Amino acid sequence: MAEIANLQCYLASLWLFYLAIEMNIQDTSSLSTSDVDQHLEMGLRLLGQGQLQDALSHFHAAIDADPQNYLTYYRRATVYLALGKAKHALPDLQQVLKKKPDFLAARLQRGNVHLKLGNLDEAHIDFEDVLRRDPDNTEALHAYTLIDQVREDVRQAEAARHYGDHETHVALLTRVLEVCPWSAPLRQRRADSYVAMGDLIAALSDLRTTTRLVTDNxxxxxxxxxxxxxxxxxQESLGEIRECLKLDQDDKECHNHYKKVKKVVKALDNSQEYLNAEDFEACSRSASKVLDVEPTESAVRxxxxxxxxTCQAREAAPDAVATCTRALDLRREPRVLCERAEAYMADDMFDEAIRDFQQALELDEGYTRAKEGLGKAQKKQKLQKKRDYYKILGVKKTASKKEITRAYRKLAQQWHPDNFATGDEKEKKKSEKMFIDIAAAKEVLTDPDKRRQFDNGEDPLDPETEAGRGFNPFGQGFHGFPGGGAGGGPFHFKFHFN
Structure with a gap:
């Protein structure tokens, strides 16, 4: 009994469900004439205000309520065209002409749509029909006369493409596409010729239009x-291949490219993050992974x-010059020339650095970095004939203040004149000079401002400058070395090294 009762309840519920559906259908289809008119009025008003999507919604509602009204189809087709959805507009125009074959405005509109889509035969029929009914229709007459010229241009374009004359092919199709801008096949053909000519930017522009014109492209x-x-x-490549996979996640070609380009993007993004964090070794290591993923494509490599x-030059790595040279073998860019110049300067190869900065300026005469770098390299080349404080202390140009101080103490202990007080005069003079140079190196390299000056090609202790003339290593009391006599006098220093 309970099962029967449950079955009765179920059947009653099912009956109520279908009744509700039927009532909804009746409600939708039984809109009053005033309701339909209101939708049409709102649609026209929104269309005039440029609110196309909202206008489209009202025309949808009006057509659902009154599918026999040919004017509503015509207005909705107008909105579709304004939205650039020509293939959606065509069925509506077909409905208009099916319901009212003598509606010349709709036939003219359909002819224009066919012409813009490159459907020349269909456009020819529509314009011919309009002119049969209205021989003085100037718009139809103008469009009708264009068709023969477009056909001839397309024929000649195909012949040019057949013989590999891509420039002529592009020129002719450009003229055709002024009349048929919505033709996806013609844009695809022009894009192929652009690729053959090496104009990838122009090809991308045409292909982007085809993806809007063709739903599943x-x-x-x-x-x-x-x-x-x-x-x-x-990054742009990754975005486009994701659009392909949205249309079909099992597309093998798209999936294969997706896997590769995703690795490239990840490696380059990671290297940029390391570069920003000044972890130059990790930056270079991450970027090198791209070379493993992509063995042939020169632009990516x-x-x-x-x-x-960039990373190796900033780190003053031993392989920096070789790596920059590999990049320049693929493409000569001013920025890379400047990076290699910096790497050369780190190795005191100033002639080579000056040459790279000059070549960068030949490529871009207004490149500020190259101008400044050239001046810096020329100053450092001149300075090379004088004292090199990094070489004197035996430290790298990237050495920290702690490393510089440690090297100074070691050398100062070794070359302090007190160690040579009882030796021959020649050794004593040598020790005095070495001690002065060591003290000068420590003075410059532990002072941020003076070190910056030296790195920019100027010696802050140059004897020809006031600061250089005032420098006296024996009267300044360096850390670990109590003040002694004046330069040239007897030295009596006592050491307290930690």
Whole structure:
């Protein structure tokens, strides 16, 4: 009995459910004429205000309520066209002409849509029909006369492409696309010729339009992804290949490219983060992973080598010059030339550094970094003939203050004149000079301002300057060395090294 009662309840519920659906259908289809008119009025008002999506919603409602009103279809087609959705507009225009074959405005509109889509035969029929009914229709007559010229241009363009004359092919299709701007096949053909000519930017522009004109254009998204990749625009390539996978996540070609470009993007992003954090070794190591993922595409490999060059030059790594040279073998860019110049300067190869800065200026005469670098390299080359404080202490140019002080103490203990007080005069003079140079090196390299001056090619203790003439290592009392006699006099220093 309980099962029967449950079954009765279920059937009653099912009956109520279908009744509700039927009532909803009746409610939707039984809108009054005034309601339909209100939707049309609102749609027209919103259309005039440029609120196309809202206008479209009202026209949808009006057509659902009154599917026999050809004017509503015509107005909705107008909105679709304003939204650039020509293929949605065509079915509405078909409905208009099915319900009212003599509606010339709709036939003219359909002819224009066919012409813009490159459907020349269909456009020819529509314009011919309009002119049969209205021989003085100037718009139809103008469009009708264009069709023969467009056909001839397309024929000649195909012949040019067949013979590999891509420039002529592009020129002719450019003229055709002024009349048929919504033709995805013609834009695809022009894009292919742009690729053959090496104009990848122009090709991308045409392909981007085809992805808007064709609903499921996985091939277009894949081609765009590959072109962005060839331009070393890895992030853009990743974005396009994701659009392809949204349309079909099992697309094998798109998935294979996705796996590769994702690795490239991750490696470059990580290297940039390390560069920002001044972890130059990790920066170079991360960028080098791109070379493992991409063995052939020169633009992508250049980006990886360029980043490695930057990181290694900042670190003054031994391989910096070689890495920068590998990047420059692929593409000569002013920034990379300056990075290699900095790497040369770190090795005191000033002739080579000056040459690179000059070449960078030949490529970009207004490049500030190259101008400043050239001046710095020339000053340092001149300074090279004088004292090199880093070499005197035997420390790297990246040495910390603690490392500089440690090297100074060790050398000062070794070369202090007191150690040579009883030796021959020649050794004593040598020790005095070495001690002065060691003290001068410590004076410059432990003072941030003076060290910056020296790194920029100026010796703050140059004897020709006032600061240099005032420098006296024996009268200043350096750390660990109590003050002694004046330069040239007897030395009586006592050491207290920690």
């Amino acid at each position: 996985r091939a277009g998204h894949l081609q765009m992804a590959l072109l962005h990749y060839r331009l070393a625009e890895a 250049f980006r990886a080598l360029e980043r490695m060059c």
